[in-house]
Amino acid sequence: MHELHNISPVDGRYAGITRPLQPFFSEYALIRYRVIVEIEYFIALCQLPLPPLKDISARDVEALREIANGFSEEDAAEIKKIEKNTNHDIKAVEYFVKDRLAQASLGRYKEFVHFGLTSQDINNTALPLSLKEAMEAVVWPAFTVLHDHLARLSDELLHTPMLAHTHGQPASPTTMGKELRVFYERFKKQFRELKKLPYPAKFGGATGNFNAHHVAYPDIDWVEFADKFTASLGLSRSKITTQIDHYDDLAALFDTLKRICTILIDLDRDLWTYISMDYFKQKVSSGETGSSTMPHKVNPIDFENSEGNAGMAAALFEHLSAKLPVSRLQRDLTDSTVIRNTGLAVAHLLISVKACTRGLNKISINKEKINQDLENNPAVVAEAIQTVLRTLNYPEPYEALKTLTRKNSIITKQDIEAFIDALNIAEEDKNRLKQINPFNYTGIIPKKIQ
Secondary structure (H helix, E strand, O other): OHHHOOOOOOOOOOHHHHHHHHHHHOHHHHHHHHHHHHHHHHHHHHHOOOHHHOOOOHHHHHHHHHHHHOOOHHHHHHHHHHHHHHOOHHHHHHHHHHHHHHHOOOHHHHHHOOOOOOHHHHHHHHHHHHHHHHHHHHHHHHHHHHHHHHHHHHHHOOOOEEEEEEOOEEEEEEEHHHHHHHHHHHHHHHHHHHHHOOOEEOOOOOOOOOHHHHHHOOOOOHHHHHHHHHHHOOOEEOOOOOOOOOOHHHHHHHHHHHHHHHHHHHHHHHHHHHHHOOOEEEOOOOOOOOOOOOOOOOOOHHHHHHHHHHHHHHHHHHHHHHHOOOOOOOOOOHHHHHHOOHHHHHHHHHHHHHHHHHHHOOEEEOHHHHHHHHHOOHHHHHHHHHHHHHHOOOOOHHHHHHHHHOOOOOOOHHHHHHHHHOOOOOHHHHHHHHOOOOOOOOOOOOOOOO
């Protein structure tokens, strides 16, 4: 049980949740994506065609792609073994690909593997590609499930009146569905922004100027070639760079993911509070234990788990977005070790999203408690009364209601009605004011989502 020995909980305790991310962010995955980029680059040179590669056939291209498509753990282990001698991870990948070309009877072309490139042309293409494909295959589906569940719950409770609490105090009524709709809309906006952002690639040689490419084949438009090549992978090439990508586009992605984490934390805390107020009940399994010593307890652990992991993800995304765009002159190595933690940040985010979704699946509305709080706080219609009185040109209505509602004793429905009866206004206006209550003073409710 290797999960028991892993240092990070994302690969230990939460391995069952994060396992779908392994094909994108593990050491094996990083090596595999590097091989993919090397192979696809070589194929692109063949299809240009670069003069020495003009005789590469369609069958040869198919054989080349099979090196990447059939990449195995044994292949990755072989590359790690080569790296022990080279002490350079990308050079180990280059030697591996060259060896595979030789095995496919294409050894005479092997010196055009990694032609004109620097390590970061591979890394700054492989890593964004792995992030893009992880988002599409794993994270977006998890986001969609959470978003859809919020939509259903919001629609279901759209007309369930509820006492609002501003500054922790009873406030003008709202509905539970509308309050959940706030989070639905916040997520929706960030998801929309996230989908607009490009996944960048750096591809331009040792210092970003295609020096080696240009000196070897000055008649080829290498800028156009690199743009088309990276676009074929679904990436957007950073045009002017040093040896490494400037990471501004990745920083924008990480900043947006950080905002999503912040919204998750806000949602988790609100749901936790509603549960503590008994506005939501939690469904539990028969064998589930809430507390090791207090048998009656059912703890909101899913929302607590979600909040904690969203906080971890946000902290990592914050560091990634702040550190990666900063490099000494044309490059230093600090980005290399930091960017490897992208998968860790995404893993904590995935754990958070899954935990929040799990918590949402366990809650059910407790209308009895919600209605009781509305009944016990008739004073919250004071805003409505004083506002209507303003339309009737009643003198100092706010001050009159303030005197009524801030007295030390509890304000009852009868107190409100007595206040209205004492007003010097028409009977029809008094009757209109008496119709206002905490259950119907909920304002304009948004339309259903679904």
